[in-house]
Amino acid sequence: MKIEVCYTPQAYKLFHNPNAIVVVIDILRATSAITTAFYNGVTKMIPVATVEEAQEYKANGFMVAAERNGEMVKGFDLGNSPFGYMNAKVKGKTIAITTTNGTQAIEAAKGASKIIIGSFLNMDTVIDYLKKEKKDVLFLCAGWKNKFNLEDTLFAGAIAGELIVKSGFETQCDSTLAAMHLYTLAKHDLYKFLANSSHRNRLAKLDLDRDIKYCLTPNQCPVLPIMKGKFLVKL
């Protein structure tokens, strides 16, 4: 049971492993929003790569979430703030979603045998699932426009450390080792550790500090979103 961490969707092809469970990570904020959505009763989500595809779903009567560069795209129902999904109006709904990075990562991993959604919000649920499945694990960080980011890496490092230290997983992958080292430095105060990080600053400018604090608080939404065909559903 080997673990690898892929820092960007661009690099996914180099890491593709047909036996691995792919954990897609976009802490700020797509996978945190998706986790929150299922916890609040959303039935299905349809991740799509482009705003054009999202518009088609909208035209066909779906509830649709669209975010680019941290902001909700005009004319859609939701962005990728988790708080948008803490609302009775989403309950029982199927929601199409496109985001700057998170849904691009899901798209990149399309050939994987199994794709699950990871965030600090469902951290222990992800760990329990991976321990039970006993398969190779590939963490796919969404990053920011195919550049490395810290928050996704920290989450990968948190889970990798737990699996390696306590459950017999192993790694020969430097990006996994780096993620684990970084999490060791960050774990006592993730918010403070990310003070100078690029995306925390990007979101702070958009007055989204509340989102950041929420997304970094573990285990508020114990659900596991998983891809089934073109849909995300709750396991």
Place this chain on the structure above:
Amino acid sequence: MKIEVCYTPQAYKLFHNPNAIVVVIDILRATSAITTAFYNGVTKMIPVATVEEAQEYKANGFMVAAERNGEMVKGFDLGNSPFGYMNAKVKGKTIAITTTNGTQAIEAAKGASKIIIGSFLNMDTVIDYLKKEKKDVLFLCAGWKNKFNLEDTLFAGAIAGELIVKSGFETQCDSTLAAMHLYTLAKHDLYKFLANSSHRNRLAKLDLDRDIKYCLTPNQCPVLPIMKGKFLVKL
């Protein structure tokens, strides 16, 4: 004066900055070997991407170095062990060189306005040069077949930290922050920190532990290799 770190040649295009000095890094072992070569009197080097191009230079009477997967390619004069260049026979020579990762990184950065070669062996020389030039700096890690590696990242973090803390450079780049954090953890014993790293293990299997220790020992070769047209020369 901003600093960015690009972890792999694959990602270079996302980081390309026409104003930046690009520092190419392949600690184990291409840029360490190149630094050692110039320190030992090599006049010029010609980095080439493929073994085929290297063969052409060989056919035309050049001394040629070729390495793939850690080993010297048969039929060539040198590999990328720095110890191969500590030899009177290289003095005054022009040497063509192709390696698994390092020369691919140089190739990727071809459009840069200035490319220099960095390694722990010429660390302070690189720092002095960047402080004097006062330009943006882009560290380009060679990695391993377009995957992240630890040793190149540590070197980038070492220099970035020095420039940011002492010389007014700045960064808004998460990969730079991560590199600096990792160097902070590693700096007291680089060799030990890399104990589980992928390439240290790859080279240990080839009985190259002596190379690793040499490549991690700072400031043994105070020279600065720099690209001029298709040649590397000593500044």
